[in-house]
Amino acid sequence: MSSEPTAPFATLQQALERGDDQALSEGAAGLNAADLAEFVELNLEGGRGLRLFRALPAERRGIVFGYLEPDVQAELSTLLPMPALAELVTAMSSDERADFFLLMDSVRQHQLSQLLARREREDLLRLASYREGTAGALMSSEYATVGGAMSAGQAIEQLRQTAPETETIYQVYVVDAEHRLQGAVSLRNLITALPGTRVSELMASGLVQAEVETEQEEVARLIARYDLIALPIVDAEQRLVGIVTYDDAMDVAEAEATEDMHKGATVEGLDGSFRRASPFSLYRSRIQWLIILVFANLFTGAGIAHYEQTIADNLALLFFLPLLVASAGNAGAQSATLMVRALATGDVRTRDWGRLLSREVLVAAGLGLTMALAVLSVGFLRAGPGIAVVVALTMIAVVMVGSVVGMLLPFLLHRLRFDPATASTPLITTIADVSGVVIYFSMATALLGLA
């Protein structure tokens, strides 16, 4: 099966067009929730998405709704009467419910919360209160707990009963009377143990946990590093308040990688699907840095203007200018990107900077030398030995400057607690442009004895 199940979609499409609710229910029963959500998104026009949605059993509706893009959730929810919406959010998982709740205006938030049972309302309001981008905002409150004094058999029996209300029963938590997290045990260990073994004896060593204020990147990193099914989240008093499951960590890791890639090309603040983004939101996410760089590039223009006379006297120099500044920018983009990504994955830490700098100088010298050799003959043929030597020497210098700046800037931003991904390729290119112009023409005036 591919990620686009075309055959079942076609059957469902026909049922939808015939208005055959019976066939609709049957066709939907054989599809995954993620596929159904995609089908709903492709069939929003003319109330057809709503029709399909209503043909689903109530329990399934909550799951499919959780898979929808936020803008589709918002659109669909305005079409539902409040009681139906309350039924829907009750069927959603607690973390997705809180995310959806935050999409609504405060009037609707109030209306909806009044229709929920007290326990659900309190849970929802608590989960919705955490700062976006933290473990608290990501976590689900539907975790399974067992007592440390229980036997493995008793614990399994308890899990069997509480399973419908939990996000996962594969990782189970042991808490004390004050709900402080004591340890964790996997269902695998519970099942393979002798039924009489105490849970406290089965608890894993080296429990990994995070706090509600932990950044979501760090949450995703912990889950990936320790291959966890779920990460327990505690409050300041070490009380268990939620879990983040591996599937949410995958979504965070993907979103964070997307954000870093976008930042690397000076696109900022574009959340959600690119395909579905409005022209204005795209404009807004792109214009800011483009304007900043327009003004930054005036410095390069000023650098060129400063050497206007040198250029007028030696127009042959101009031929090599784009080549040299571009090479500096390209080498710098490489080292900046390597560094930004290595910092994001945790491969490189701030303390590594000294060793990495010496390695970068060595690598950049090698790159610059090779590139200098590549342009030497072109320089010689086109402009004679003097300019050829200037071009070759400039090449080595600018590639080294570009590379070192590209490497150090992300480190510096990281150290100053800014996002290293701000060291975008266009920013590095601009810095390389300015320094390339200055290095080239000052080298030319010095070596060729120009005015």
Added chain:
Amino acid sequence: MSSEPTAPFATLQQALERGDDQALSEGAAGLNAADLAEFVELNLEGGRGLRLFRALPAERRGIVFGYLEPDVQAELSTLLPMPALAELVTAMSSDERADFFLLMDSVRQHQLSQLLARREREDLLRLASYREGTAGALMSSEYATVGGAMSAGQAIEQLRQTAPETETIYQVYVVDAEHRLQGAVSLRNLITALPGTRVSELMASGLVQAEVETEQEEVARLIARYDLIALPIVDAEQRLVGIVTYDDAMDVAEAEATEDMHKGATVEGLDGSFRRASPFSLYRSRIQWLIILVFANLFTGAGIAHYEQTIADNLALLFFLPLLVASAGNAGAQSATLMVRALATGDVRTRDWGRLLSREVLVAAGLGLTMALAVLSVGFLRAGPGIAVVVALTMIAVVMVGSVVGMLLPFLLHRLRFDPATASTPLITTIADVSGVVIYFSMATALLGLA
């Protein structure tokens, strides 16, 4: 707990330095395998890593070894006598064992495989035979199967017994007599069902699976899309041959994102840790595109040389050149990066290109107009109304050309079955440079009536 558990590391470090094997075993028992692997990597000198490694129980050794970077695995393995190595790989999971096996030369491969039990040897050789980057090369052969005719209670009892040999018991597969995959059932469903329920009644609808030849990106995408714990992998005859678990999918997704980011800055073929990469491997991964772009940039130089006389007569034009070509490149880098990432995550598909192109034209016109307004006053003050108008009109044109090229190139590469990530920022910048020079000077000659 942070991702760097400093306190337990310090205790372990002291035990290592005292040579106290007893304290070493005890300290190691309280740490996660991932942390232990990091500790080994930080303490390779002077045989200390090996010492720690030997202090671990045999079963744990295999797990920790699986977490080590390939180069560390290779280094450590040469220090172990063959029988110890055979014991170690026996304790590893089947997928990590196959990856490690492929690091060794064929002589050592042969020696090692002779020391394994027949079943393990055959399994290892089969897993090691799949093409790198496919589901086959990623999968583990340690999956759990149950019969469709079994009751839930019988299935759980069978899982309890086979658990030690399986990668996960949370997702279980149903196969027929020819080992063809019939369906899947979760342990959650088995546990919550009445013990007498037949497994075939509990099987989930819409089974998601992949073939051994499926690319690993696609495997990771399926696992993320359907929130799977494990994805079953079948051969051409629909026989179940392995599973890929969510934690491996997370590693693949991270590695693929890293590769795409690197490609976006023309770094290619750098596998594994950047921090640990040798200067030569860095040089090799960077030099190829730098040299290609050096020669590509000669076209920009040639473009400038073509207009040498125009420039000589109107040196004021030069001031705005870097600004205009850089703006084209920056806008193009934005649209290319947005498109490359959206294609990689599956957000955008080839069929979307027409709609996205019209949106891009609209957005780029808005961006170009805003940037033109930003430079208009600078142009006016510095070079008078004529050049100001030329600069502003050029800005709109180059931003639109850059954006459209940036958007279409990844699509085109995707369509021609090349990697869209090859549409790197430096490549887009270079194309934008050439077209920027041509557009600017031809507009200047036309509008200002220059020669």
